[in-house]
Amino acid sequence: MAKKNLLIIGAGGVANVVAHKCAQHNDRLGDIHIASRNIQRCESIIDSINRKQNLKQPGLLKAHAIDALDTNALITLINELGVSMVLNLGSAFVNQSVLHACIETGVAYLDTAIHEDPAKVCETPPWYANYEWKSKQACEAKGVTAILGAGFDPGVVNAYARLAADTLFDSLESIDILDVNAGSHGKYFATNFDPEINFREFTGQVWTWQNREWVSNQMFEVKLTRDFPVVGEQSLYLTGHDEIHSISQNLDVPNVRFWMGFGEHYINVFTVLKNLGLLSEQPVPTAEGQTVVPLKVVKAVLPDPSSLAPEYTGKTCIGDLIKGTKDGEPKEVFIYNICDHAENYAEVESQAISYTAGVPAAAAALLIADGTWDVGRMVNVEELPAEPFLKTLAELGLSTRIQDAEGDRALFA
Structure with a gap:
């Protein structure tokens, strides 16, 4: 079944690109919510989308204030909005709280970079095993699609x-x-x-x-x-x-x-x-x-x-x-x-560094929405079929x- 309506976490350059690209395909993705600690930055992204006339069809674009480190607040917001996927484009420090909120609510999760502990630099490899991969079993048990590192590199x-x-x-x-x-x-x-x-x-x-x-x-x-x-x-x-x-x-x-x-x-x-x-x-x-x-x-x-x-x-x-x-x-x-x-x-x-990271996240969202990448478990991008992703990227720029x-x-x- 197709997934619609999404929540973007973060309001930086990559989030801006993703919001624009999702707006260009809101006929397939539905409502678009943008949440950050700084709601003014979320509203600026919405203003940018309207300024560039990038909304494909009339639809909901809404800003919200959230502390993405607060898992309970995220759970409440996800439930209130009725979204089916969360695109985590915030700081790498919030990955775990956002991922756990998605597992708890049963919605799809996507990020573009690996989790980091603010107090640690360059941990023992492989880095994904230190944090994200510990939730593989929980994702599979709940049938939650969690796509890790869906930017450009990684992605x-x-x-x-x-x-x-x-x-x-x-x-x-x-x-x-x-x-x-x-x-x-x-x-x-x-x-x-x-x-x-x-x-x-x-x-x-x-x-x-x-x-x-x-x-x-x-x-x-x-x-x-x-x-x-x-x-x-x-x-x-x-x-x-x-x-x-x-x-x-x-x-x-x-x-x-x-x-x-x-x-x-x-x-x-x-x-x-x-x-x-x-x-x-x-x-x-x-x-x-x-x-x-x-x-x-x-x-x-x-x-x-x-x-x-x-x-x-x-x-x-x-x-x-x-x-x-x-x-x-x-x-x-x-x-x-x-x-x-x-x-x-x-x-x-946005400039090309943000564009190359953001367009793939929007492409991945489209593939989750239509079921192609809605795999019901935690995966890195190389575990998924590459051709539909690369074809979608070409369509998106x-x-x-x-x-x-x-x-x-x-x-x-």
Whole structure:
């Protein structure tokens, strides 16, 4: 039976994109509710949707105030609204409370990033086993669909891996996820998503899956330079990331690594902040007797990532470089997407970092709504059929291309 009516948790850049895209398909998704601690930000998203005339047909768009760490309040709100799915696009710190509210109420759950404990950085892998996967049995017992990491990375890159395993290779040797932002926001220094989450990713150990075991490196220790389609030659660094922790366990691949592009300026500023102790998540006393968390202070003084969108120019390139064998011969493919910051802003008033994370969540919501991905259990994206997801993404504005020995061409155009 089709699921309709949804609740979006969060009101940042990704939530804005998801709300726009869901509004464009409200004939299939029904009522759209947006909830955050800051109801004004929810109302701003609704204003943006109306300004861009992105509501496909007349329908309900409503803002709500909620503390997403309050599971009981979430349960009450879900029951009052009568929604059938919750799209969790809030801080990574609220995943567990939102997930448990969905299990309790029996509604579908979806997120775009892994849960984090504010007091811990870079926990022992595989990260999903520390939190989300502990609720697998509860989801199955209640028949709750819970799709983890349905953004771009994690999310679309997981689907690329699944597509390769199913249709392009007989066996996989390595998956290297490559994430490049060749755009410019014009600020002295800023992060493209929540600064607190951004810095936490890069201050701990870099965990990757190599030769079927976890290997630890330091951030900016291992560098890769590669020529990319459209955006040209870029420098990337080996980085820990969510999707490594599920793909390594769910697909039989000996090597899964994540590489992110960084400019020298970002690395220099990051290094100074880290060496000064300003990226620490641990509270420190000031001379005035106050207690502050340095990382939260840095977040407070940096530009809000959503404020970068109007002036952002350039493109992103994110994809999977996959190696393995087919018919006894070695094979290599690069499956990827190119996104344009200015084009994305013109459509939904968000930049490409938010767009690439938000469009997949809306696509996943559509697949839950029509039953294709309504599996009644907890899954990561690579456990689901990739083709319907990638076809839906193409319809929503994220195309997939493949580069291999036969050339460069579109998939599911």
